[in-house]
Amino acid sequence: MTLAGTICLVSCTDAPAPGAAGESRSRAARLEGEIKIDGSSTVYPITEAVAEEFRKVAPRVNVTVGVSGTGGGFKRFTKNDTDISDASRPIKDSEFRIARENKVEFIEIPVAYDGLTIVVNHDNTWATSLTVDDLRKIFLDGTMAYSWKDVNASYPDVPIKIYAPGTDSGTFDYFKEVVAGKAGTIRSDMSVSEDDNVLVRGVMGDQGAIGFFGCSYYFEYQDKLRAVAIVNPATTAAVIPTTDTIEDGTYAPFSRPLLIYVNAVAAKRPEVKAFVEFYLRKAPELVTEVKYVQLPKAAYDLARANLKGGVTGTYFMDDTMEKRSGALGALFTPEAKPTR
Known part of the structure; x- marks a missing residue:
């Protein structure tokens, strides 16, 4: 089955019923809490654009977006200090080990392409x-x-x-x-x-x-x-x-995916879940606005399915913690098994 066909089993059955959009906005307006985000300066324009739009529909949720670099963001994220980490590269094995030591599980979500x-x-x-x-x-x-x-x-x-x-x-x-x-x-x-x-x-x-x-x-x-x-x-x-x-991918070897990493426990909080769902819904439009390159629809659909299913781990390392090589479209597929 194709990526798009597989995802349709999840995403197509989730299509909102008539009137659901207004109900969804009403639920968002009632959300409260705080979402802490830090990490990549490259991903920052996308995440801040999403956060700005989200604040309009969920004004009681305090979303803060910091910029300490991908490595700096992962230092905080793997110690359970943030809910979401912006990253302009996949998580490293050393960072993954710290996350494991601290019992931090995450959902890995590609959001855009970039060309360094x-x-x-x-x-x-x-x-x-x-x-x-x-x-x-x-x-x-x-x-x-x-x-x-x-x-x-x-x-x-x-x-x-x-x-x-x-x-x-x-x-x-x-x-x-x-x-x-x-x-x-x-x-x-x-x-x-x-x-x-x-x-x-x-x-x-x-x-x-x-x-x-x-x-x-x-x-x-x-x-x-x-x-x-x-x-x-x-x-x-x-x-x-x-x-x-x-x-x-012809702009090689400097084409790369941009990602966000979502703390799996935080993702169960209503405000975080709503924010990430909103992120994936708005990403294709806002990614283009801030002059990055949007992913194929099937990639956003798979990310949405993984968020809904709580699928944790990274698609960019194998079970021995060695880096997997290949384009995003070859690694991030429904058939692939993320390393947890």
């Missing part, structure tokens, strides 16, 4: 495309390029200035995994910030600058920054991040 975007100053006319090996020359400790000429002899002798997310950021973790792998280390002489707006301003202000962050910040400032096409290792084609190339 490598940007340069608008006046940089030479670095139109880069390979992963070029990025290693720029970012790896021990092979550091100090001038653009060190990256490619045909480039001008312009000093390189790097702007990057902080090390608690899931964006940093994802970039490091692609460029450095498990053994390599990223150079330390970078200007770092958990605030992506700081990175944008930094790259805008220096001709030799290079930086990276989520695609929404690039889409917002693309008249002031230039995205570098990345050479897809499988096809050798240089690909710019767009809605289409991020969704179809």
